[in-house]
Amino acid sequence: MSTVIEVRGLRKVYGDFVAVGGLDCTVEQGDIYGFLGPNGAGKSTSIRMMMSLITPTAGTIKLFGQPLETHREAILRRVGAIVERPDFYNYLSAQRNLELLGRLSGADVSTRSINRVLGIVGLAERATSKVKTYSHGMKQRLGIAQALLHNPDLIVLDEPTTGLDPHGMKDMRDLILALAADHKKTVFLSSHILPEVELTANRMIIINRGKAIVEGTVQDLLNAGKLRVTIGVSNAATAASVLGTAQLPHDIQIADNALIMMLERSEIAPVVQHLVQHGIAVDSVVPVRSLEEYFLTITKEAA
Amino acid sequence: MMTVLRVELSKVFSKWRTFIGFIAIGVLVPIVIIAMGLEGNTYFSFATQVLRQQFDFAGNLMNGYTVAYIIQGMLYIHVPFLVTLVSGDILAGEATAGTYRLIFTRPVRRSTVVTAKWLASMLYTVLLVLWMAILSMGIGIPFLGTGELVVIRSTITIIAVDDVLWRFLAGYGYAALAMMTVASIAFLFSSLVENAIGPIMTTMAIIIVFTIISAIDVPLFDYIRPALFTNHMNGWRYLFDDPVNWSKLITSASVLVAHIAACFTATMIILKRKDILT
Numbered sequence: 410m411s412t413v414i415e416v417r418g419l420r421k422v423y424g425d426f427v428a429v430g431g432l433d434c435t436v437e438q439g440d441i442y443g444f445l446g447p448n449g450a451g452k453s454t455s456i457r458m459m460m461s462l463i464t465p466t467a468g469t470i471k472l473f474g475q476p477l478e479t480h481r482e483a484i485l486r487r488v489g490a491i492v493e494r495p496d497f498y499n500y501l502s503a504q505r506n507l508e509l510l511g512r513l514s515g516a517d518v519s520t521r522s523i524n525r526v527l528g529i530v531g532l533a534e535r536a537t538s539k540v541k542t543y544s545h546g547m548k549q550r551l552g553i554a555q556a557l558l559h560n561p562d563l564i565v566l567d568e569p570t571t572g573l574d575p576h577g578m579k580d581m582r583d584l585i586l587a588l589a590a591d592h593k594k595t596v597f598l599s600s601h602i603l604p605e606v607e608l609t610a611n612r613m614i615i616i617n618r619g620k621a622i623v624e625g626t627v628q629d630l631l632n633a634g635k636l637r638v639t640i641g642v643s644n645a646a647t648a649a650s651v652l653g654t655a656q657l658p659h660d661i662q663i664a665d666n667a668l669i670m671m672l673e674r675s676e677i678a679p680v681v682q683h684l685v686q687h688g689i690a691v692d693s694v695v696p697v698r699s700l701e702e703y704f705l706t707i708t709k710e711a712a
Numbered sequence: 713m714m715t716v717l718r719v720e721l722s723k724v725f726s727k728w729r730t731f732i733g734f735i736a737i738g739v740l741v742p743i744v745i746i747a748m749g750l751e752g753n754t755y756f757s758f759a760t761q762v763l764r765q766q767f768d769f770a771g772n773l774m775n776g777y778t779v780a781y782i783i784q785g786m787l788y789i790h791v792p793f794l795v796t797l798v799s800g801d802i803l804a805g806e807a808t809a810g811t812y813r814l815i816f817t818r819p820v821r822r823s824t825v826v827t828a829k830w831l832a833s834m835l836y837t838v839l840l841v842l843w844m845a846i847l848s849m850g851i852g853i854p855f856l857g858t859g860e861l862v863v864i865r866s867t868i869t870i871i872a873v874d875d876v877l878w879r880f881l882a883g884y885g886y887a888a889l890a891m892m893t894v895a896s897i898a899f900l901f902s903s904l905v906e907n908a909i910g911p912i913m914t915t916m917a918i919i920i921v922f923t924i925i926s927a928i929d930v931p932l933f934d935y936i937r938p939a940l941f942t943n944h945m946n947g948w949r950y951l952f953d954d955p956v957n958w959s960k961l962i963t964s965a966s967v968l969v970a971h972i973a974a975c976f977t978a979t980m981i982i983l984k985r986k987d988i989l990t
Contacts, residue, residue: 457988457989460813461817463989464985481819481821482819484819485817492813494810496809496810496811496813498809498811500727501726513815515819555814
């Protein structure tokens with residue numbers, strides 16, 4: 410497995426404002442790499458630097474082992490990208506947009522080839538319609554099509570589900586998974602929508618204020634730290650006071666017939682045992698570890 | 713380069729605004745020719761009324777060449793605006809639409825894209841002048857016939873029929889150069905902003921201000937006047953001196969070429985360093 414993206418000490422400063430403050434990240438071949446961060450974290454600026462739209466103030470970007478600064482054209486031949494909004498030449502048809510953009514990428518721009526990628530994103534029937542008649546979701550899909558047309562090895566998607574309805578979001582997720590699984594692409598997926606990354610990425614980084622907070626596999630990051638545990642009980646108020654006197658978890662929320670608390674995995678059994686020993690019937694224990702919890706926790710800690 | 717140029721030309725000629733200039737000239741030139749055909753002799757008599765006290769004018773003087781000369785003199789009033797419609801939009805339009813992101817993430821050098829865009833806007837400009845030439849001569853000559861060209865400036869120059877055509881061809885070439893200067897200025901402003909209105913208005917404002925400075929006979933302006941491109945846009949008229957004033961013509965053309973080169977170079981530097989934030 411080879412490294413597709415290697416970013417070291419990437420910085421972008423506008424006057425006194427530090428947009429990206431020394432980012433490091435590594436993306437391996439075949440990854441669906443989640444690039445997470447709250448709004449304003451520096452995700453889009455980082456992507457723009459990786460795509461040579463913005464000149465970094467400092468740091469290095471290597472794609473496919475080559476420095477972007479010196480091998481820009483050779484690198485971009487192997488990269489397809491949607492950077493932020495899917496903007497196109499609205500006065501041209503989807504087919505014509507792809508033809509012109511494909512020519513610039515050195516792609517096969519035959520009608521057959523264009524219709525093939527439009528078919529992948531489900532736009533074949535609207536190929537000859539002008540883009541100004543497209544919905545936002547259709548433009549997002551056309552964005553994917555233009556990124557795929559020259560058969561790149563790396564696909565960079567910046568907030569690809571923004572503005573999509575739930576069906577559109579699911580279609581996009583399925584498409585991203587298929588790109589990695591069926592077409593063997595490496596996908597760099599920037600998003601602030603956590604479930605999107607949780608459901609698609611295998612590795613991820615969380616950035617805030619232009620710096621990496623954590624990087625690792627999604628599974629490892631999900632298993633780290635505390636779980637949100639919902640314990641179904643017969644009498645929630647009594648159960649909470651039982652736990653309170655025992656100096657077990659203090660941060661307890663009382664819901665209808667349930668207690669909700671943040672616990673290490675190793676703390677779950679003693680808590681349940683304590684409740685049962687004090688005559689509290691426990692009918693369910695649901696530990697949940699969501700990326701959202703983790704994200705909110707870790708970005709709060711970083712702040 | 714040719715691929716990128718073809719792409720740029722495809723985009724330029726897919727836009728409605730590109731054809732506004734051709735339509736405007738396509739309407740204006742025949743109207744002027746018809747008006748001159750109907751009322752031209754009155755106009756010519758009025759223009760030469762003082763001279764007629766001392767000279768006799770004979771022959772078909774309000775001919776196709778005369779009208780083409782008058783139309784070419786009007787070039788500097790409306791064609792700059794038509795030129796800026798495209799060249800002012802060619803970069804700013806990408807910023808407005810957010811499509812810089814599409815073209816600058818392709819495996820093509822920015823310098824190639826800028827050069828292709830500049831060439832596309834120059835080609836459009838040349839075609840616009842060519843269209844005006846074709847209409848002026850193509851309609852004017854069959855409609856009004858040919859004849860000697862009487863050029864009335866500070867002196868009267870009468871150019872023989874068989875000596876006129878090459879002057880017009882060279883004159884349209886010079887006119888194209890003058891309009892390319894305007895296009896290059898609009899192209900430069902187009903690289904600085906995110907809306908095509910700005911470059912169009914700024915270029916037109918510069919033409920108006922420089923034209924006023926060129927026209928005001930104040931010693932202070934004597935130093936800057938030779939460097940103003942507006943002072944040289946009418947340089948094609950030297951071709952209608954007899955003999956042709958090659959020295960002045962080449963000087964004026966050189967000033968225009970220098971403006972074009974400066975604008976193109978500045979645009980290239982700006983675009984190569986520009987952070988694409990739209």
